[in-house]
Amino acid sequence: xxxxxxxxxxxxxVSAPTRVVIxxxxxxxxxxxxxxxxxxxxxxxxxxxxxxxxxxxxxxxxVAEYRGLIAGLRAAVDLGASEADIRMDSKLVVEQxxxxxxxxxxxxxxxxxxxxxxxxxxxxxxxTWVPRDRNTHADALANAAMDAAAGIAPVxxxxxxxxxxxxxxxxxxxxxxxxxxxxxxxxxxxxxxxxYSGRGDVPLSTVGEAQATAAxxxxxxxxPDAVAVVTSPxxxxxxxxxxxxxxLGGVPIRVDDDLIECDxxxxxxxxxxxxxxxxxxxxxxxxADPSVAPPGGESFAAVATRARRAVSALQxxxxxxxxxxxxxxxxxxxxxxxxLAGGPGFLHRLYLDPAGVSTVDTWPDGGVxxxxxxxxxxxx
Numbered sequence: 001x002x003x004x005x006x007x008x009x010x011x012x013x014v015s016a017p018t019r020v021v022i023x024x025x026x027x028x029x030x031x032x033x034x035x036x037x038x039x040x041x042x043x044x045x046x047x048x049x050x051x052x053x054x055x056x057x058x059x060x061x062x063v064a065e066y067r068g069l070i071a072g073l074r075a076a077v078d079l080g081a082s083e084a085d086i087r088m089d090s091k092l093v094v095e096q097x098x099x100x101x102x103x104x105x106x107x108x109x110x111x112x113x114x115x116x117x118x119x120x121x122x123x124x125x126x127x128t129w130v131p132r133d134r135n136t137h138a139d140a141l142a143n144a145a146m147d148a149a150a151g152i153a154p155v156x157x158x159x160x161x162x163x164x165x166x167x168x169x170x171x172x173x174x175x176x177x178x179x180x181x182x183x184x185x186x187x188x189x190x191x192x193x194x195x196y197s198g199r200g201d202v203p204l205s206t207v208g209e210a211q212a213t214a215a216x217x218x219x220x221x222x223x224p225d226a227v228a229v230v231t232s233p234x235x236x237x238x239x240x241x242x243x244x245x246x247x248l249g250g251v252p253i254r255v256d257d258d259l260i261e262c263d264x265x266x267x268x269x270x271x272x273x274x275x276x277x278x279x280x281x282x283x284x285x286x287x288a289d290p291s292v293a294p295p296g297g298e299s300f301a302a303v304a305t306r307a308r309r310a311v312s313a314l315q316x317x318x319x320x321x322x323x324x325x326x327x328x329x330x331x332x333x334x335x336x337x338x339x340l341a342g343g344p345g346f347l348h349r350l351y352l353d354p355a356g357v358s359t360v361d362t363w364p365d366g367g368v369x370x371x372x373x374x375x376x377x378x379x380x
Contacts, residue, residue: 019044019083022072023130025090025138026064029146030343032289035059036145037068038138041075050075053141055148058301058344060288065090066111068142069097073118083124089132089139098127107285107292150343177361177369178315179322181219181226182332183244185236186211187354194271197328198264198297204239211355211379212240216247218357218378223322228252230314231326232259240355241326248324258310261328265297290344300330300347307334315362332358339370355379 021044026037035058041050052071056064069088076084088094095101096112097119103109119125132139186208190197204212219226226248231241233255241253267275275283285292290300310331314323325332329352337346339360352358352374359371 018081019085020049020076020079020081022069022076022084022086023135023138024065024068024072024086024088025135025142026061026066026068027142027146028059028061028064028343029150030345032058032060033343033345034146034149034151035061035064036142036147036149037064037071038141038143038145039068039072039075040137040141041072041079041081048137049079051141053145055145057149058290060107062090062092062105062108063111063289064142065093066108066115068138069093070111070115070118072138073115077118077121082122084122085126085128087128087130087135089130089135091129094127094129104281105284105288106281107289174361176320177363177367178318178320179223180311180314180335180360180362181223181322181324182335182358182360183215183219183240183324183326184329184332184352184354184356185232185234185240185326186215188236190269191354195269196264196267196271196275198261198268199234200268201235203235208236208354209239209243212243213247214378215240215355215357216244218375219244219324220247220249222357222359223324224248226251226322226324227318228254229324229326230254230256230259230310232261232328232331233257234260234328237326237328241324244324244326256310256313258306258313259325259327259331260306262300262303262330263294263296263298265294267294267297287348290347300334300344303330304334304338307331308338311335311338311362315364319364335360336370336373339368350374353379 021042022039024039028035035056036054037056038053040048043049052075056067065088096103097115103112186204188197188202188205188208190202228251229241229245231237231253245251245253279295282295286294293299314325332352333347333350336350336358353376356374356376358373361369361371
């Protein structure tokens with residue numbers, strides 16, 4: 001699947017007619033999730049003149065659909081066409097590009113502007129909505145690109161798809177695994193008030209201190225052989241880590257800056273309602289795309305990079321051992337998202353309680369076993 005830049009190697013060596021038909025599609029598994037697009041340029045007689053597709057990594061459905069449109073327009077420009085009939089099953093893209101709907105999502109405006117710039121290079125362009133069953137060629141290309149974004153290799157009759165990690169229903173022995181007990185810090189004043197709490201160093205409340213001790217009792221019962229507690233540098237995590245380390249008999253505590261919470265920038269200390277009132281379009285863009293950061297803050301994509309780096313360090317430092325990891329909502333969710341092979345929609349569906357405990361085993365060969373998620377039995 002060639003990327004969307006330069007003349008496409010899929011362009012057929014035939015003379016293109018003045019008028020072409022472009023069918024484009026895009027999608028994401030999770031919205032946002034592993035995303036990709038497909039675009040096909042046809043002659044008026046139905047001959048395929050060009051195909052383009054690309055895996056986009058993590059993006060939303062609408063972003064992928066716009067990227068498919070842009071790729072189809074570029075392919076038609078490369079072919080020298082002067083008229084294009086564009087057919088898509090995305091009502092949103094068709095209506096926005098036709099000028100009948102406003103583009104309210106700030107993240108889509110640059111893509112719409114890029115598409116409009118390409119449209120201006122034609123003498124005539126029409127946009128038509130078609131049902132999905134009339135857009136099957138582009139849909140198939142988009143789905144293959146989404147598979148690639150999700151790490152799913154294409155299956156051929158000659159060669160089975162290679163697996164990125166062992167797959168089996170058979171239980172694996174714990175020997176050889178790094179067991180991570182992921183603990184969210186205990187409650188703070190911001191937690192109980194539903195406020196964004198990122199880099200602000202808010203201490204544990206009295207309730208949070210009791211929760212931290214209870215989490216330590218659970219961890220000591222589940223993993224009495226844990227060799228260390230690794231924590232975010234913020235005090236709410238360090239206090240939780242100290243309570244757990246005491247219950248484990250005084251194991252060492254190590255700070256890892258990669259485990260710090262997402263930087264919520266201008267939204268720090270505000271409630272969701274307050275952010276919605278002051279930054280409605282920015283909030284929508286942030287919720288729709290993990291690469292978008294709050295004003296002055298950090299994107300979830302950047303947090304994911306840190307979280308993966310932290311996990312790699314844990315695996316290298318504590319092979320065949322149990323280690324307690326004390327962190328925040330965002331890093332723990334992203335670690336669990338990777339462990340469960342989930343899309344970014346996972347972030348908005350999983351709830352983690354203060355002092356909730358999740359357990360993940362990983363093996364050097366890439367094997368993963370998620371044992372528990374957000375266990376709160378110790379808090380009842």
